[in-house]
Amino acid sequence: MYPWGMDLARMLEKCEREQWSVDDLDWSGTPRAMSAEDERAIVQYFTDMAGIERLAGALFEEQQRRAEDPKLRRIFESFVKDELRHAEAAERLARFYDQRRLERYEMSPSLVRFAPHFIASVRYLSAEIANAYITCGELILDIALLRSINDFVGDAMSERAMDLINRDESRHIAVDFHMISYYGSQEYLDKLTEEPRAPLSQRVRALWSFAHVLYYGAPFFRAVFFKPMQVVDPTGRRMKEAIKRIQLLSKKPSVRRSRFIHVMERVQEYYNESPLVRSLFGRAIERLMGVDPELISKLYTDAERERAARMSYDELAAEALSAKLA
Numbered sequence: 387m388y389p390w391g392m393d394l395a396r397m398l399e400k401c402e403r404e405q406w407s408v409d410d411l412d413w414s415g416t417p418r419a420m421s422a423e424d425e426r427a428i429v430q431y432f433t434d435m436a437g438i439e440r441l442a443g444a445l446f447e448e449q450q451r452r453a454e455d456p457k458l459r460r461i462f463e464s465f466v467k468d469e470l471r472h473a474e475a476a477e478r479l480a481r482f483y484d485q486r487r488l489e490r491y492e493m494s495p496s497l498v499r500f501a502p503h504f505i506a507s508v509r510y511l512s513a514e515i516a517n518a519y520i521t522c523g524e525l526i527l528d529i530a531l532l533r534s535i536n537d538f539v540g541d542a543m544s545e546r547a548m549d550l551i552n553r554d555e556s557r558h559i560a561v562d563f564h565m566i567s568y569y570g571s572q573e574y575l576d577k578l579t580e581e582p583r584a585p586l587s588q589r590v591r592a593l594w595s596f597a598h599v600l601y602y603g604a605p606f607f608r609a610v611f612f613k614p615m616q617v618v619d620p621t622g623r624r625m626k627e628a629i630k631r632i633q634l635l636s637k638k639p640s641v642r643r644s645r646f647i648h649v650m651e652r653v654q655e656y657y658n659e660s661p662l663v664r665s666l667f668g669r670a671i672e673r674l675m676g677v678d679p680e681l682i683s684k685l686y687t688d689a690e691r692e693r694a695a696r697m698s699y700d701e702l703a704a705e706a707l708s709a710k711l712a
């Protein structure tokens with residue numbers, strides 16, 4: 387048992403037991419009838435999904451590299467495998483739905499441009515900031531987006547693949563949430579104060595790559611997330627749900643001690659409460675947070691906030707997942 391409450395041996399055992407292969411799925415069927423327009427959209431979504439999954443894989447590789455506990459390292463190693471398998475599944479789904487060969491599909495250029503900077507900046511940034519990004523990314527992209535795409539496709543093949551993918555994602559989210567609680571723990575804060583400051587050259591490189599993330603992040607989110615979501619989640623229900631989960635997580639007392647969450651939250655408060663700040667810095671804030679203005683507003687009630695503060699990270703992770711399944 388780890389000081390912050392996760393039984394790593396049990397989690398590792400689950401990670402190994404729940405491995406699967408893309409070939410386990412029966413790919414012999416044919417897709418449901420659909421319009422040419424839907425076919426184009428769906429094949430493009432799965433093409434981009436493959437890129438997102440590879441990005442997630444690279445981020446877990448970084449976590450694996452940093453993990454000091456051998457069991458935790460092996461858990462992340464299994465997550466890297468999971469994400470590569472998801473990428474493979476997405477590519478197979480893209481081919482499966484590409485019935486009419488209407489065009490040559492390519493990954494969205496904004497995703498191709500964003501990915502290397504994001505991976506580099508995660509390498510330079512502190513582990514806690516990297517983890518905050520990964521957790522938000524998993525909730526928004528890997529869960530809200532994928533589930534909405536799956537609903538939109540409305541076909542048994544996608545359904546079967548997504549069931550297995552979601553089983554993997556529930557392990558990822560559980561560990562992501564636990565890492566968040568660890569980065570807010572006294573143990574980690576003590577460790578931080580002992581750590582020597584990074585050399586200037588490294589801090590400059592970190593800032594440089596982070597500036598690129600901000601710059602390329604907005605077009606990436608627009609092309610790969612907001613635009614598809616307008617089609618597959620037109621009421622914004624799943625997207626708001628995912629953002630609400632992130633907001634509630636950031637209200638946990640131990641998470642509140644972490645520097646990154648603090649900064650994000652202050653930015654959010656300023657934005658919501660001051661029309662002056664909004665008119666002067668609105669665009670910069672939107673870019674920094676990486677989300678649409680409507681989503682920066684508070685999406686939870688006070689009762690929900692109090693309830694979340696009392697819940698364990700395991701319960702929060704489970705609830706975030708079941709909300710997405712509903």
Ligand SMILES: [Fe+2]
Nearest residue numbers: 439469472528
């Ligand atoms: Fe994934």
Ligand SMILES: [Fe+2]
Nearest residue numbers: 524528555558
């Ligand atoms: Fe994941």
